[in-house]
Amino acid sequence: MKMWRHWRIHAGMLTIMLPLAVVGCGSGESRKEIREVRDAAAGSPAAPVGISTAERLGLSQTEAHPPTMGMMGMAGSEAAAAFKWTTPEGWERAPDRAMRLATYLSHNGTVECVVSLLSGGAGGVGANLNRWRAQMGQPPLSDDAIAELPTLNILGRKSPMIDISGDYTGMSGDSVPGQRMLGAVCPLQDQVLFIKMVGPEAAVAAEVDHFRAFCNSITPGNS
Template sequence: MLVGFSLLGTACESDEFQDAPSASAPDRAQAQAPSATPPARPGASQNLPADHPPVAQRGGTAAGGQMGGGQMGGNSQVAPPQTDQQGMSPSQFGKVGPLRWSTPESWRAVKPASSFRLAEYHLPGEQGGQPATLTAFYFGKGAGGSIQANFDRWVGQFTQTEAKPVQTTRQVNGLKVHLIDVSGTFQVGAAMGGGQAQPNWRMRGAIVESQAGNFFFKLTGPKSTVAAHQDGFESFVSSFKAAGSGE
């Protein structure tokens, strides 16, 4: 399911462009001089979902600047990741690619809502309650930002937290898996120019280190729904394995 490691948001995102540098019109001489670098593609960064990991610029640095503050550089260019796994059908989630996993039968695999997501699952709420969503992301080897930068940004999507986030690390089938658990008031969709504060929400995240690069998983939803899938999430994490190992 690439809880993705969106394994898969991925800053305090009330206005991710608030710290972007301002620009002034050049004088006539400057305007006639050829540009040394092509301009950034307009509006590209606005296509990012709230839960995405930082995406590399063409220059090689991660878009998003300061992970906790959601700063964006003036020339950041963002495009959907190009990996062999992108465009998988829901029936293929966890069955192809360098990382494999399995999910409980109650988790419904759906077509990802964003091209940045590798996989997406909807987890039903109890007795008709509000569901939770697990998103997965994969950007290739060396991409997606550091473990801690992603965790800091995910925690930053909570305007209030009930307690200090809990981070742990475990070995799963020879893979190093980083986990985070945080509850509080979650700002849903803030990076998309709005968002609604949801009290009593919980996020469980997992980032898997593999030889092919990091996989990001992020589970978010009402505390009661996430708690109801506690055992399912644990079995999901325990199922991570590299392709070819024990198959």
């Protein structure tokens, strides 16, 4: 038969593919020796003994042990101290994440409210509001339309607020239908403060008053 004329090629390919398939499908337990050993770095902090897993991973509210210095968290925690706010009932603080001052979750974690601060103009208020609109699949607003948006009083400044319903496309690139976004942008002297809430439409509807109260409660950290 014609196809068997090239039996050497078939045999060669099988020789390559079979071990790959065996390795690729393996799901057992491997064993490996640790070969890299080094002295502890000078000044390494002592690890606290006897704290619970929840405390260690930041799920507990105790502040007995300060957070370890994350790569970006260092700047974030410093920046977070620059503001104070009142946390609405039913909101739970999520572990700190890079580039965010704070993350709150409500409605069993389906609604997320993020506070972040960027230095400089951060591209402009209008550009950021339109970026949020794009995340909800909405066309951009003109400068005139942005000027007519309702405002919140955050840190004594008029801060435009948006309220958009649609399909939300976040950082993962996946589109989630039936979402609603509340967002406020507060331009400060050298920075811009962002507060954004996203979640299922019905759940966010129940949080509108909380969102407004939260934004209004933000004050300077040294006040």
